Amino acid sequence: MKANKQFKAAKKIATPSRAFKRVLWVELRQEFSKEYPGFRISWRQVVLVPLTVFVVVMMAGAGTYAYASPEVTQRHTLYPIKAGIESIEGKFHRNLESDMQFHMRMMDRRLDESEILFERQQDEENYLDPVEHEMIIVIHGLDTDDLDPAMRLMIIQTLNMHQVRFDQLAQQIIYDGTCGGPHEEMVRNKIGNIRVQITESGLSEEEKRALLESFLLEPINN
Amino acid sequence: MYKSDFKRFYKKHADSVYRFLFFRVSMNREVAEDLTSEVFMKALKAFASYDPKKSESAWIHTIARNHLKNHYRDTKKTEDIDDIVLGYDGQRVEDEIDEIRELRGHLAKLEKKDRQLLEMKYIQGFKYKEIGEILKKSTGAVRVEAHRALKKLRQLYESK
Numbered sequence: 001m002k003a004n005k006q007f008k009a010a011k012k013i014a015t016p017s018r019a020f021k022r023v024l025w026v027e028l029r030q031e032f033s034k035e036y037p038g039f040r041i042s043w044r045q046v047v048l049v050p051l052t053v054f055v056v057v058m059m060a061g062a063g064t065y066a067y068a069s070p071e072v073t074q075r076h077t078l079y080p081i082k083a084g085i086e087s088i089e090g091k092f093h094r095n096l097e098s099d100m101q102f103h104m105r106m107m108d109r110r111l112d113e114s115e116i117l118f119e120r121q122q123d124e125e126n127y128l129d130p131v132e133h134e135m136i137i138v139i140h141g142l143d144t145d146d147l148d149p150a151m152r153l154m155i156i157q158t159l160n161m162h163q164v165r166f167d168q169l170a171q172q173i174i175y176d177g178t179c180g181g182p183h184e185e186m187v188r189n190k191i192g193n194i195r196v197q198i199t200e201s202g203l204s205e206e207e208k209r210a211l212l213e214s215f216l217l218e219p220i221n222n
Numbered sequence: 223m224y225k226s227d228f229k230r231f232y233k234k235h236a237d238s239v240y241r242f243l244f245f246r247v248s249m250n251r252e253v254a255e256d257l258t259s260e261v262f263m264k265a266l267k268a269f270a271s272y273d274p275k276k277s278e279s280a281w282i283h284t285i286a287r288n289h290l291k292n293h294y295r296d297t298k299k300t301e302d303i304d305d306i307v308l309g310y311d312g313q314r315v316e317d318e319i320d321e322i323r324e325l326r327g328h329l330a331k332l333e334k335k336d337r338q339l340l341e342m343k344y345i346q347g348f349k350y351k352e353i354g355e356i357l358k359k360s361t362g363a364v365r366v367e368a369h370r371a372l373k374k375l376r377q378l379y380e381s382k
Binding site: 003004007027028031033 | 225229232245254255258259263270322324328344
């Protein structure tokens, strides 16, 4: 132990002062410029800096595009970026109202994607799943008395509009009759499931009726 | 050969070069500073031809040793660089020296190779890998030898 302490002391005594090191570096820097006048810019500056800027700009651009565009749908290369950004965004909603608004927005985005997938005749059976998932989250979110009445009304009206879009898309899928994509039984089952969620929720009878009325398509068992 | 590379090199090795020289010029700061400056000026001029595959520590250490030998020759000193144990010419403040007087005494009793290892490790601050590169030994061998040397030094403290 004593040896260690004395080594430390020796090391301390033999430490050059900061001022000396600073002055010496200034001298070395000047000498360097005289000795190697051609080498002012390093390869890092020439290659790495523009490359880094390019990568950052591309990534930021790709991220913005992925997040903003409904064209970025499931199976798209940028879809994981979109899902990642949304997942981070979802973590910032601390109260019920902002969380509900977030899921309403996500429902809208999933519907946009589903409509595009339908237009493309995408051979993807489950593209209605995310819409159904968001709708059920919102319906369960309404099953509380903590929401401000005005906010509650706004959510029900918006949910109603989204349900109409969902219903229209479901009808198009069924009557279009194209190969691939969700088939009739699956689509009707989804509508049926959402209906059940509404019926079994704690919403008032008036709210339930308003929501159920927006579905024209009957479930498969009716 | 770029300025940023040399700056990194200088920052990494300035302390160890200075410490190596400091105890071999009787702890005279002015002389140690002059020699350190000259060593790095030499390194700067030769830096373009330095092979990055070789050890930086070994390279700058060789320059410092050769430069110190030249300094000894010019000042007509006849001592062996490796025989000097925390060299001191009596000009420094006694309090500072008191702290390391005992260490100096014990180090002087050790074999040259043990003393050199301990100085490189615990005073100059080299890593085992760097010491191995300078002494052309494996890192494992250096680690074992340094451990044994430290054990010998501790025994000297205990036997006092």
